[in-house]
Amino acid sequence: MGEWSKKDRFNALLSGEQADRPIVSGWRHFVDKEQNAEDLADTTVTFTKKYDWDWVKINPRATYLAETWGNVYDFQDYRTVFPRQKTTAIPTASNLWDIEVKKAVSSAPLLEQLEAVKKIRQGLPDTPLIQTVFSPLTVLLFIVGRSAYVTETVFGIEKPVTLEALFSEHRAAAHHALHAISLTLADYVKELEHAGSDGLFYAVTGTAHPGLFDEAMFNEFSRPYDSIVLEAAEYGKNVLHTCGTYAQPERFNDYRIDGISWDTKAEGNPDLDAALKATKVGGVDHALFATNNIVQIQKQAEEALSLMKDQPFILAPNCAIPLNVTDEALEQLKNSVFEKETK
Numbered sequence: 136m137g138e139w140s141k142k143d144r145f146n147a148l149l150s151g152e153q154a155d156r157p158i159v160s161g162w163r164h165f166v167d168k169e170q171n172a173e174d175l176a177d178t179t180v181t182f183t184k185k186y187d188w189d190w191v192k193i194n195p196r197a198t199y200l201a202e203t204w205g206n207v208y209d210f211q212d213y214r215t216v217f218p219r220q221k222t223t224a225i226p227t228a229s230n231l232w233d234i235e236v237k238k239a240v241s242s243a244p245l246l247e248q249l250e251a252v253k254k255i256r257q258g259l260p261d262t263p264l265i266q267t268v269f270s271p272l273t274v275l276l277f278i279v280g281r282s283a284y285v286t287e288t289v290f291g292i293e294k295p296v297t298l299e300a301l302f303s304e305h306r307a308a309a310h311h312a313l314h315a316i317s318l319t320l321a322d323y324v325k326e327l328e329h330a331g332s333d334g335l336f337y338a339v340t341g342t343a344h345p346g347l348f349d350e351a352m353f354n355e356f357s358r359p360y361d362s363i364v365l366e367a368a369e370y371g372k373n374v375l376h377t378c379g380t381y382a383q384p385e386r387f388n389d390y391r392i393d394g395i396s397w398d399t400k401a402e403g404n405p406d407l408d409a410a411l412k413a414t415k416v417g418g419v420d421h422a423l424f425a426t427n428n429i430v431q432i433q434k435q436a437e438e439a440l441s442l443m444k445d446q447p448f449i450l451a452p453n454c455a456i457p458l459n460v461t462d463e464a465l466e467q468l469k470n471s472v473f474e475k476e477t478k
Contacts, residue, residue, distance in 0.1 A: 145190050145263040145333070148447040149372040149393040149414050157440060157448045158189035159472045161424075161465055163456040164216040169196040172247050176254030183259055186469045190263040192336045192374075193255060194455065195248055200269055201277035202244040203237055203319065209291070216455065220291035223280040228300040231308035234278070236315045239323040249323075249330045256331030265334045265374060266327050271316040271360040272348075273340045275301075275309070284341035284379055298347075302356060309356065317360040321367035334371025334393070337364070341379040343386055353386070365391040374416055378454060380404065388412045398453040400435075407442050416449040424464045425457035432464055436471035 144154040168178040175195060183191050197216050198208050205224035212219040225231060239245040252266055273283040279301065280292035289295060301309050324335065342348055342357055365373060374394035375387050381403035384395050388411060396416040399406045407415055418439030423431050436450060450472055456465075 141189050141262050142333075146372065148449055149374070151393075151414060151447055153447055157443070157450050157472050159450040159469055160188040160190050160192060161186070161452055161456050161468050162192040162194045163460060164194055164197075164458065166196075166213050166216060166218075166458065169194075170210050172250035172254060175251045176258065179251075179255050180258035183262060186465055188262070188469070190449075191255070191259065191265070193252065193264060193266045193332075195251065195267060198277065199244050199248055200274045200320070203242050204234055204278050204316075206278055214290040216458070217290045220280055220289055223278060223292065223295075225279045225296070225312075228279075228296050228305040228308065231301070231305055231312040234275075234312040234315045237319040237322075239319070239326045242319075242323075245323050245326075249326055252327060252330040252332050263333045263372075264331060265336045265372070266332045267336045267338060268320060268324065268364065270337065270339045270342065270357060271313045271320060271364065272342050272357040273338065274316050274320070275312055276342075278312075282341075283347075285344045285346040302352065313356060313360045314363075317363040320364045324364060324367040327368075328370050332371065335365075335368045335373045336376060336396075337361075337368070337373055337392065338376040338378065340376075341382070343377045343383045344379060344381045345383075346381070350386075361390065375413070376454075384409060384411055394449065396451065396453070399439075400453060407439055414447045414449060415443065417451050417453045418443075418448075419450065419452050419468065421452035421454045421456055424452065424460040424468075427461045427464050429463060429467050432467045433471065433474075436468065437474075440471065 139155045144158050147154045165178045168174040179193060207222040208218040209221055210218045255264055276283045280289050280295040282289050372393045374396055375390060375392040376396040377384055380401045382397045384397040392413050394416045395411050395413040398404055399417055400420040407418055419432060419435045439450060
């Protein structure tokens with residue numbers, strides 16, 4: 136190939152092929168600019184153009200999917216990237232039967248995000264875009280006011296529904312809810328294609344941690360519903376993100392995904408030499424951006440690019456960049472792929 140475009144590189148690397156160089160991107164929340172489509176789109180386009188990212192992981196507010204079923208949040212009161220949850224649509228496990236399938240074009244939170252994607256596509260016509268979508272299991276946990284991480288609680292909910300009540304005492308109702316959520320997300324994902332998305336950043340968050348769900352429970356309550364959503368997204372390139380410690384990226388080798396993102400520096404996780412089938416995305420500890428640790432960002436990027444030099448690879452932070460990131464740190468991440476080329 137002669138001149139490589141951003142889409143050429145993106146599609147080649149996520150097809151398991153080599154490109155003329157690795158590609159790089161970073162993503163973060165802008166918590167004061169994520170409450171409507173226009174603000175989110177304008178901020179995303181500006182952020183992307185400033186650093187000339189090779190591709191975009193759209194970063195909507197973390198609660199948008201749970202809002203689809205009626206959860207209410209206080210967007211004037213955040214803890215990190217999570218607004219305070221004021222109410223849950225499902226206050227008890229017995230209410231799981233109340234969760235119904237929604238059409239994306241009839242849901243205000245989903246319509247808002249579809250509009251944002253359209254606006255981002257208009258502002259970035261030649262840049263690959265993938266939208267962040269959480270797994271049905273993650274969405275269910277958010278709806279009931281539970282964290283999707285083993286060591287965290289939801290901001291605003293002091294006594295959430297217990298996991299035992301959800302997945303043991305009301306097992307059939309949990310499956311009903313997960314099925315309804317997965318069909319809703321599948322419909323939304325199909326609409327995303329028409330809005331201009333090139334695929335998904337599909338986040339199972341921390342649900343792969345064995346302290347939250349063991350393998351049998353994960354296989355029962357996540358895997359079949361993940362399949363429904365990912366099948367609907369087969370038109371694009373899809374990167375799966377398994378978050379936090381003990382994230383078990385190997386668990387997803389048989390998923391319909393093109394890329395795999397995980398925290399290569401977290402406890403219990405393999406590094407980039409893991410035996411994974413999908414194209415690896417990551418390599419740089421996202422926590423380094425909170426302290427503007429330019430030396431370590433450069434070092435980890437160089438090490439990742441050197442280790443992956445003969446394989447398709449996408450350089451990125453291992454998770455969302457902290458809110459207090461500096462321009463200098465982001466410039467270093469961006470420039471790393473070019474510094475490697477000149478050495």
